[in-house]
Amino acid sequence: MNNNQSQLLWAYRTMQTIRMFEERMHEVFTTGEVPGFVHLYAGQEACAVGVCANLADVDYFHITHRAHGPAIARGADVTAVALEIYCRADGLCRGRGGSAHLHDAAKKIIGANSGVGSGAALACGSALATRHRGDGGIAVALVGEGGANQGVVSEALNLASVWKLPVVFVFENNGYAEATSADYAIAGGNLSARASGFAMPEAIVDGSDYFAVSASFAKAAERARAGGGPSFLEVRNLRMFGHYEGDAQKYRPPGEVADYRENKDCLKLFRAKVTSENWLDAAELDTIDQDVAKLIDAAYETARNAPLPDPEELMHSVFATEC
Amino acid sequence: MNNNQSQLLWAYRTMQTIRMFEERMHEVFTTGEVPGFVHLYAGQEACAVGVCANLADVDYFHITHRAHGPAIARGADVTAVALEIYCRADGLCRGRGGSAHLHDAAKKIIGANSGVGSGAALACGSALATRHRGDGGIAVALVGEGGANQGVVSEALNLASVWKLPVVFVFENNGYAEATSADYAIAGGNLSARASGFAMPEAIVDGSDYFAVSASFAKAAERARAGGGPSFLEVRNLRMFGHYEGDAQKYRPPGEVADYRENKDCLKLFRAKVTSENWLDAAELDTIDQDVAKLIDAAYETARNAPLPDPEELMHSVFATEC
Amino acid sequence: MREKSYRNAIRETLYQEMGRDPDIILIGEDVAGGAQSEGTKNGPKKGGEEDAWGGPMGVTKGLIGEYGKQRVLDAPISEAAFIGAAIGAAAAGLRPVTELMFNDFLGVCCDQIVNQAAKYHYMFGGQDTIPLTIRTTMGAGLRISAQHSQSLHSVFTHFAGLKVALPSTPYEAKGLLTTAIRDNDPVIFCEHKMLYRMREDVPDESYSIPFGEARFVMDGEDVTIVAFSRMVHVATDAAKILAKQGIKCTVIDPRTTSPLDTESIFDSVDETGRLVIVDEGGPRCGIASDISAMVADEVFHALKAPIKCVTPPYALIPAAPNLEDLYVPDAAKVVAAVLGIMDA
Amino acid sequence: MREKSYRNAIRETLYQEMGRDPDIILIGEDVAGGAQSEGTKNGPKKGGEEDAWGGPMGVTKGLIGEYGKQRVLDAPISEAAFIGAAIGAAAAGLRPVTELMFNDFLGVCCDQIVNQAAKYHYMFGGQDTIPLTIRTTMGAGLRISAQHSQSLHSVFTHFAGLKVALPSTPYEAKGLLTTAIRDNDPVIFCEHKMLYRMREDVPDESYSIPFGEARFVMDGEDVTIVAFSRMVHVATDAAKILAKQGIKCTVIDPRTTSPLDTESIFDSVDETGRLVIVDEGGPRCGIASDISAMVADEVFHALKAPIKCVTPPYALIPAAPNLEDLYVPDAAKVVAAVLGIMDA
Ligand SMILES: Cc1ncc(C[n+]2csc(CCOP(=O)(O)OP(=O)(O)O)c2C)c(N)n1
Ligand SMILES: Cc1ncc(C[n+]2csc(CCOP(=O)(O)OP(=O)(O)O)c2C)c(N)n1
Ligand SMILES: [Mg+2]
Ligand SMILES: [Mg+2]
Secondary structure, three states, rough: OOHHHHHHHHHHHHHHHHHOOOHHHHHHHHHOOOOOOOOOOOOOOOHHHHHOOOOHHHHHHHOOOOOOOHHHOOOOOOOHHHHOOOOOOOOOOOOOOOHHHHHHHHHHHEOOOOOOOHHHHHHHHHHHHHHHOOOOOOOEEEEEHHHHHHHHHHHHHHHHOOOOOOEEEEEEEEOEOOEEHHHHHHHHHHHHHHHHHOOEEEEEEOOOOOOHHHHHHHHHHHHHHOOOEEEEEEEEEOOOOOOOOOOOOOOOOOOOOHHHHHHOOHHHHHHHHHHHHHOOOHHHHHHHHHHHHHHHHHHHHHHOOOOOOOOOHOOOOOOOOOO | OOOHHHHHHHHHHHHHHHHHHHHHHHHHHHHOOOOOOOOOOOOOOHHHHHHHHHOOOOOEEEEEOOOOHHHHHOOOOOOHHHHHOOOOOOOOOOOOHHHHOOOOOEEEEEEEOOOOHHHHHHHHHHHHHHHHHHHOOEEEEHHHEHHHHHHHHHHHHHHHOOOOOEEEEEEEOOOOOOEEEEEHOOOOHHHHEEEEEEEOOOEEEOOOOHHHHHHHHHHHHHHOOOOOOOOOEEOOOOOOOOOOOOOOOOOOOOOOHHHHHHHOOOHHHHHHHHOOOOOOOHHHHHHHHHHHHHHHHHHHHHHHHOOOHHHHHOOOOOOOOHH | EEEEEEEHHHHHHHHHHHHHHHOOOEEOOOOOOOOOOOOOOOEEEHHHHHHHHOOOOOOOHHHHHHOOOOOOOOOOOOOOHHHHHHHHHHHHOOOOEEEEOOOHHHHHHHHHHHHHHHHHHHHHHOOHHHOOOEEEEEOOOOOOOOOOOOOOOOHHHHOOOEEEEOOHHHHHHHHHHHHHHOOOOOEEEEHHHHHOOOEEEEEOOOOOOOOOEEEEEEOOEEEEEEEEHHHHHHHHHHHHHHHHHHHEEEEOOOOOOOOOOOHHHHHHHHOOOOOEEEEOOOOOHHHHHHHHHHHHHHHHHOOOOOOEEEEOOOOOOOHHHHHHHHHHOOOHHHHHHHHHHHHH | EOOOOOOOHHHHHHHHHHHHHHOEEEEOOOOOOOOOOOEEEOEEOOOOOOOOOOOOOOOOHHHHHHHOOEEEEOOOHHHHHHHHHHHHHHHHHOOEEEOOOOHHHHHHHHHHHHHHHHHHHHHOOOOOOOOEEEEEOOOOOOOOOOOOOOOHHHHHHHOOOEEEOOOOOOOHHHHHHHHHHHHHOOEEEEEEEEOOOEEEEEEOOOOOOOOOOOOEEEEEEEEEEEEEOOHHHHHHHHHHHHOOOOOOEEEOOEEEEEOOOOHHHHHHHHHOOOOEEEOOOOOOOOOHHHHHHHEEEEEOHOOOOEEEEEEOOOOOOOOOOOHHHOOOOOOOHHHHHHHHHHHO
């Protein structure tokens, strides 16, 4: 991990961008102008950003339906992200995927693709490809703790080990899968206990601590790049909003979110750390906050006013090779 | 476990019945009179018989494509088994399932049902039903070590734990899945390492030792009956024949089977044990051998000469409730 | 008799049937709405209010309160295992109703549905029955893209051994679900996402609608229009527009694709000589072609004009609202199809 | 040019294509035949001879020797993971060929095939292509019952985004597999189990047969018979029998169901006025109905008689040889269908 200033500034800016993007989405969603289901990443920023701090251009990042944050963390254009969520013609996926299916081939951001957890298998394939090319890349699969209960995830863990693939499986345990709590759905309550059954090292990381995530992930990535095979990271955090917008969240204990916002907000913790350590100063961070606010304003403004896809787009690229 | 004489005689007779049944099948298969694929259980008898020694009438036994042995172990009529393998009208499944799909509802023998490993999920359902009735029953899922790599098996392990079901998962590690060796396909080489990830106790058992299997399984069954939830048993053995009849088995190291027959034959070991301990005497066992040989002769004779199903059987029971 | 939504008609049916038969259990993700978190060794119970959800569509809300945790089982996101378990339980004497959140998730439990549930009774020689109902949601309209908006009833229908019901109204939903639950075969019960809020009068007492008996929504001697699920309403709208132009349509809702009431369809085409089938599933190897082919074989000589299938194009379902709306058949397309064969 | 079996024609194609393009990798169960067991911490390498199998059908035997372990990958019995991995690898620039042992196992990797491979290109706005070939086996005849004998090409065809090829002879197999591998879309390549031993002259050099161009197996002006895979031979046998009775049939093998060469079919029916479709898949919502429906729409006015579909009944596939033989369409049934519409 690289704790130099520019890296830290990047991390703060990126986490703040995600946070403001999501807070804004939470607001505008109520207007009805955003189509489809929208799953917000607020509260989980340190996970995606801590991971992406350690990725190179050759690496693949497989994300989930809770896509905005991870896509932005990996460098997707914020406006293109907003455009896609609004299903506009110039969205990342030409308006076809929407919020849950952000995908940016150029940035090697691989979108959520059907059943939760499926990224774990696809990531094995990205890893095969990067190894085949010998370009030193790795693949990262982000999987929710709920999605971890899909059979394909266990299969992928085994396959990655058998083929000794350069993959890091990052399980983001945000406490819930929809309304079902992780404590209920994961036998024994400890997801990372599964790692050793598939012969790979595991770690449990505090997901509100950017530094912890980044350090832990860096180690796993290093191992993968060195040909040591896959690793298993469980990042524990909470989401600050509902499963999707509109969720009344009555399944959560009272005060859970307020307490998390108060004591485990990754942005607050990051700010406290870098200022108290004198790595960055508060004024710099304030400037970033202002910059980001403008960026978000502009992105939403653009998205809101952009055109929907042309009607003929419906039949476009059903097949890649026309016969 | 019940080591009284009648129990021991039953165990010996049952293992011998399976052995002779399979040796005979191996012979007759070459004549071409047996339809379909046939997977023999010879060499693995102590597993199914050790399990069934501890089952009650209310218990469900989910078996695999390597079905003859487990079905016989649980008390399926040997002639009805032979008839089904020959696809005859009076076979266990009216000739519709064949060798790999032996099923006997009256005996609660649940046949292999599509993808390997699927019995693990179905067994969760039998367990739910028996718990719902409160009849004190358990469900046993027999799964090959190759089938264990199916996602549904991991899902079922988790589900059984979450629902605390009275199930015992018996993984029969016979070294191979078709031509692929267990060492290759199971990450880390140790299947039972997966159990703790799903919060259940595990044991590794020598599958050539009837007493070891029976004792180990008895413990797991006891736990399940007492409401303690699922357990994970890995029974290690080898098959004495190919994956299916016709398999040239060149993927096996030379001498593997000969050595196994010599030193790890469960019938030999059983006989040595019960005679050296003076629990049974050799003459009794010889008599059983002769009885069983006659039974097998008769079963094959009947099966060979029995009629195929009536043509109208094709359309029979596609649906249970006609509309 | 009260006006009820499609959602509530389904919930009421579950409530009544579970009251009638103690062997009915409910399994699905969030069906008990988080109620089942009791805490683990790692900490105390974390959850908030019990029964907060009732499945993502809110259909099963309240049932755990009435019937308890032994009969309303929240499942991890493991469709293969819990539908497999439901099959095992059905074979062992229970009568499970499971919820497959989106029919698209057939993807992750296909073996259980098409190979196991569909074939268990037959392959094992009729020894056990599988009285299993799989409630699932179908249909486009929520702008949630290609993997959560499909209508896969034709795929289920392809596999002998499954019954497939597509309720088009609240009244239909209650009657067909009652039949589904009481039936001894696996039934795929396809609830259309965009119908959950539809309301109409639905009897309070329980009643069942037999499978394989079509409903005649409208009668007319010029054209037969067969439609399923939400498309029944699209077809009816089209028929009303056509009626103003003097074209009289029979609109048939077959209610189930397996079994299919071919007799009603054949009789109607025999009279009208013209057939249009409207379906929201994919155009290739779907139920529209299926019905067309049966008619082109069995009622060929009555046909006065080409048979038209009004379905989505051979494309995928895009998230963009304007494209999604283009994808799904509407009344205008049905009207055009009918007009196209009126002078043929 | 030498006589080659269907099996060897496929192996030769894999061999040649892998030689041509280093980005082609092979993934499947036992495809490297046990070669990959290198021992673990629990013990030394256990396996015997390298490359003992070559997949259960023996198709890939010899390839690991030529192309090595990095390109011929044995997989655990985890179809969802390894087909998922193949999709990921395809999107990332490789050109994987995977083996799905039986097409029935669609059951355990359905999400990967119909939701991911089929939709990846479209849903992500055309950013990546999925040049993936899934070789699989179809068809009854081995007496292995309901879950290992299906012909599921119609299900694959239902899902837009997949291409589906059904080679009916060794020559076809080589040409179509070459096209499949070079195509940038996911292709389901359906090998019929009962054709592996069929032999005919097959060129040694590589060649490709375009998708969506039907093959005319026989020409005749009385009836059009369309058939797929092994049924092409059944149809041809029937046509020969009918020829003796003076009835001349055109037999068309469309080769691929997606894309489908509707033009050739339409043109032929335009001429003959009669259509029989022969298919080994299930009768409901299948490719036979699909073609019938297109013809009943587009070529309606040329039709002189009802369209007949000769398929198995709406039943499951029993193990018993006599019942399985009854299940599968044979020449007698095709002859009867044709005779039934000759005087219509
Ligand atoms: C196979 C499958 N089952 C169900 C769903 C519906 N679904 C979408 S998101 C979700 C919850 C996922 O929880 P988790 O993996 O923990 O991710 P989180 O939403 O917490 O980020 C569910 C059940 C799905 N997409 N795929
Ligand atoms: C999902 C699935 N994939 C592949 C197969 C084909 N198949 C049948 S048996 C078998 C090997 C199973 O190995 P294992 O579970 O170890 O059982 P064993 O044959 O050794 O008893 C395979 C791959 C199958 N039946 N199901
Ligand atoms: Mg979660
Ligand atoms: Mg094995």
